[in-house]
Amino acid sequence: RRLKKAVIIGSGFAGLSAASFMAKAGWDVTVLEKQSTAGGRARQLKESGFTFDMGPSWYWMPDVFERFFNCFGKKVADYYRLDRLDPSYRVYWSKTPGGNEEPMDIPADYGALKKLFESIEPGSAAKLDSFMEEAVYKYEVGINKLVHKPGQSYTEFLDWDLAKGVFKLDVFTSMKKHISKYFKNPKLQQLLEFPVLFLGALPENTPALYSLMNYADMKLGTWYPHGGMYKIVEGMYSVAKELGVKFIFNSDVNEIKIEQGKAKSVTALTTVNPHGPGAEQRSMVNSYDADVVIGAADYHFIETKLLPANCRSYSDEYWDKRVMAPSCLLYYVGLNKKLEGVVHHSLFFDSDFEIHGKEIYTTKQWPVDPLFYVCIPSVMDETVAPEGHENMFFLIPVATGLQGDTEELRETYFEKIMERFEQYTGQNIKESIIYKKTYSVSNFVNDYNSFKGNAYGLANTLMQTANLKPACRSIKIKNLFYTGQLTVPGPGVPPSLISGEVVAKQAIKHFG
DSSP, rough: OOOOEEEEOOSSSHHHHHHHHHHHHOEEEEESSSSSSSSSSGGGETTTTTTOEEEEEOBBHHHHHHHHHTTOOOOGGGGEEEEEEESSEEEEOOTTTTTEEOEEEEEESSHHHHHHHHHTTHHHHHHHHHHHHHHHHHHHHHHHHGGGGSOOOEEEGGGGGGHHTTTTTTTTHHHHHHHHOOOOOHHHHHHHHHHHTTTTGGGGGSSSGGGGGHHHIIIIIOOOEOOOTTHHHHHHHHHHHTTTTTOOEEEEEEEEEEEETEEEEEEEEEEOTTTSSSSSOOEEEEEOOOEEEEEOOOEEEEEIIIIHHHHHGGOHHHHHHHOOOOEEEEEEEEESSOOSSSSSSSEEOSSSHHHHHHHHHOOOOSSSOOEEEEGGGGOOOOGOOOOTTTEEEEEEOOOEOOSOOOHHHHHHHHHHHHHHHHHHHOOOOOOEEEOOOOOOOOHHHHHOGGGGGOOSBBBBGGGGGGSSSSSSSSSSTTTEEEEEEEEESSSSHHHHHHHHHHHHHHHHHHHO
C-alpha cells in the first residue's frame, strides 16, 4: 500500500523534529529547505578558518534534547559531547565614575550561587531556595505537560494536574512582580529577569510561569556541545536521514496548491549547481504531492505568500497586532590573538535595562545605549578558530520591523559595544580583528522570510500563551499544519524540538 506523504517546509529545529516523528510513524517525508544546508536560523558560517554558529548559542534544558534523541533509540552522546560551563556566564554591571564595578560570575554550583546571592542581599539564599522550589514545579509541569499540548482547545487544560495547579503555575502574575516578591536588590532582580528578555516581552508582561527558565538556568545549568550548536542540527539531520527522510536544499517554496479545502501539493523552485562553484546554475520548478503539509518556515510567510487569500487563517490586521519577540544585531568576529580572562558567555548589563527593554517592545526604536551579549566559544573549544585565534559572537537585541538597517548603522553600534567591551576587559581588540560579518533585521527577512525580521518568534505574553497563539493546525485547510517559533509552544531551541513533535502527533492523529 502507498505510504502517506508529508511535505515539510523548512529544516530548522522544529522542521527536523517534525520530519523524524512523521517518518518514525511510517510516513514518506520530504523536507524542502531554502538554504543549502539544514538548520534554519541555527546555520553554520565557516570562513577564514573560523566556524560560527549563526543563531542560537545557549544550551539549556539538556533533558529536552536527551528526550528527543531517546525517542529514536539514540542518545545525545551518539552525536556530540556536552560540557557544562562554569561559570555559567558572567555579568558586567554599570560603569561607575571611579572605575568599573567588578563583573559577577554566575557559578554552576548551586551552593556557591546561594553564597553569591547572600553576599549581595542578606537573607536571599533562603529566598532563592523557595523561589527555586516553585520554579521546579513549573518546569516539571510546564516542560513535561503544558508545552506538549497542541493549543487546539481549552479542554486540554482539564487533564493537567492543572485544575488544581493553575495558580501554582503563576500564569496570571507577571515575572517582574513574582521576582520582586522574593528579592529587593536590583542586581538580583535583573539577573532573574534576564532569561525572559529572549522570550520576547518585558518582565512585567511575561507570566511568572516562566521562572521555570531560572530553574533551567541555575539548577540544570548552561552547557555547550563541543564543536558548536550546529552539532545538534547534524545529529537531528542524521536521525531524520536514517529514518528515510528526503531533503531537497536550495528549494524556494512558492505555492501550496489547494483543492476542495485540502493542500494537494507544494511547488518549489530548486536551484541546481551541477559541477560545484563557478558552474552555471540551473533552476527547476518541481511539485510535491502531499497528504499532509507541515509549515516549519515562517508562519506569516506561509499564510500570506503561499496560500490563496481565502485560505488564510488570520487577517493582516491580526498579524500586525501580534507582539513579537526581538530581532537582533549580530556580529561574527575573528581575532588573530587570544584574549585574557574572558569566559564563554558574557552579558553586558552596564546600561539601563528598563530603557533598552522599552526601546525593543514599547517605542520600537533603535536603542540609544544597548545591553549586549558576547559569546566566545574558542575559550574552551579549539575547533572553532585557528590556533592562537579567538571566535567571537556579539548580539544586541533590537525591536522587530525596524527601518534603516544599513551597514553604516551596524558599524556605529559595533563601535559602541566594542568600546565598552575593550574598556571592561582592559584589552585592545579592534586592531586584532581579521574577520567580521554583520547580520540583522533585513538578513532575517531575506534569508528566512522572517515576519518583521524577528529573530526569536512570537513573544510569550499572557495574551499569546497556549491557545492564544496562532494555531498549529490551519483553520481553513484541514491537512495543513504549522510548527516552530510562531506557534505552540513558543520561541527557543527546546520548545522548537517539542513543537515539531506536537505537530507531528496532530498530523498523525487526524490523517494517520
